Amino acid sequence: MAADRVERSVGRTVRRIGIALLVLGGLAVWEALTGYYQLNAGEAAVILRLGRYERTEDREGPQLMLPFPIETRDVVHVGVSQRRDFGDVEATDAARLAETAMQTGDNNIVLVEFVVQYRVGNPFDRLYRVADSERLLAEASQAAMREVVGRYTIDGVIGERKGAVASEAAELLQELLDRYQAGIGVEAVELQEVQPPGPVREAFDDVLAASQDRNRAVNEAEGYANEVIPRARGEASERIAAAHGYRDAKIADATGEASRFLALAVEYQKAPAVTRRRLYLETMEVVLPEAQKVILEPGTALPYLPLPTGAAQGER
């Protein structure tokens, strides 16, 4: 009787241990199935425990958490930058064009193609505070860019204020996304292409051409100046050099003649009459041979004087 009772109690204990082991085994399998997972690089897992936010795991590698339904997880990409394009300046269909055309501060229309580079900054917000993060990003990007473009003139947006437009748009976009608790971090906004609309593109190009024409006219004029002025300077130098030459020559000639005269004068002083006579006769010797001579008594009038043909013609 006692043996039977012992047997039954032992059997009961064995059964209980067996059931316990079964239950534990089942739990272990359940945990392996739902509580074990792998996190890759750039991934984050948001863990809810019984529906409430518990923690965010972002280390790479194998992870363990409490099994379903105690803990649940959602995995999000946080490491990778993502890009979103807006607009197409070459678009022809109405919808795409509408996305691209924007109004500027000076009441003009400009076509803007831009890119938003972003990543998930707050996985919890991204998952549980906002219903469709991507769609919100798209519309908020448009809103932000248009508001900022509206602050500038068309020349500013196309030209030198492009950088300011981009950075202000990024700032405004981040402000909006934060207000919406979208959990998105804006890394950069870039303006890829900014063009005037098709129907006025020619007029815009003409302004560029006109600017170039202006530069060219000025360059040509400066080229002219660079030619004319040096030429004038050259002429100036020539004239002055010639004048110097004239002056030097004049002085040299004068000096030469003066010293020649002075030397002669010295000799003259030593024997004036003789020198005078000599000089006189020398001169006559030069002059008289060439000239036509007629020796005639003054007072005798001749009705006709045969003049030599050479003298008549005035040869010298």
Next chain:
Amino acid sequence: MRRLALGIVFLVVLALGASGLGFGPIVLNPEGEQRIAFLLGDPVRVIQEPGLSLVPPFARIQVFDARWRQLSAEPREIPTLDQERIVIDYYVVWRIEDPLQFRRNFPTGLLEAEKQIDQQVRGQLREVVGQKQLMQVLKGERRAILEQIARESNAAVERFGVEVRDVRISRTELPRGTEENVYARMRAERNRLARKYRAEGEEQARVIRAEADRESQVIVAEARRDAEIERGKGDAEAARIYAEAYSTDAEFYAFVRGLEAYRKTLGKGTLLVLPPDHEFFRLFQSGGELPPVSAPGR
């Protein structure tokens, strides 16, 4: 054995309830959601906090989104104070704040809610934009206007159990047809600018050329002046040298210079009519007698 079986059944019922099949007694409300528990058609519990809650068993659970949602409206033409009609494309960020109120107002759900919210916002938009001029809406007071619209829309939809977080213009356009006017104006403005640049270029070129001409004239004129001065110096110095030298014996100079003049002017082609008693012929007269030498030259 029977206790064990009872225990298992109890756990299963609990689990089933918590699994969200929608009938209590344990309700798991995760982040981003909110629930109402109904018993026999009457709401008995509104759960907005995340976590586990207890409700009467076999209560019916209805789930609502607690997250921010986005409503993209159809673009609408809205007139401004200065009679400009702009097409505004906007979006509204909103969420269910009070699920009970929400359900009362929108029993059919989100679509109806969005329609109503849009209507309210549109009304605010018309009212506010209608009091402003076009440029104020687009640029000057854009932010303030949007904030006002959002604020007033929020107040208007509060009775729906809804919260409006933001109203933003994602696009404004001029109505079809007025674009051509804008393009014409843009073209005219660009043409004006092009003309201006070209005119500026011509003017600057003219100025540069004129200045260059002027300067080169000045350079040459100054050179001419300096050259003349220089020549003058040469002439003056030469004259001084001559005068200095010749004045040491002016008479002799006159003599020598006179002879030189004869040398230069008389000669070939000159006809000299000389009297026989000319001084040159005196040796003819004297017949060999030595003439007086000491007499001063004639």
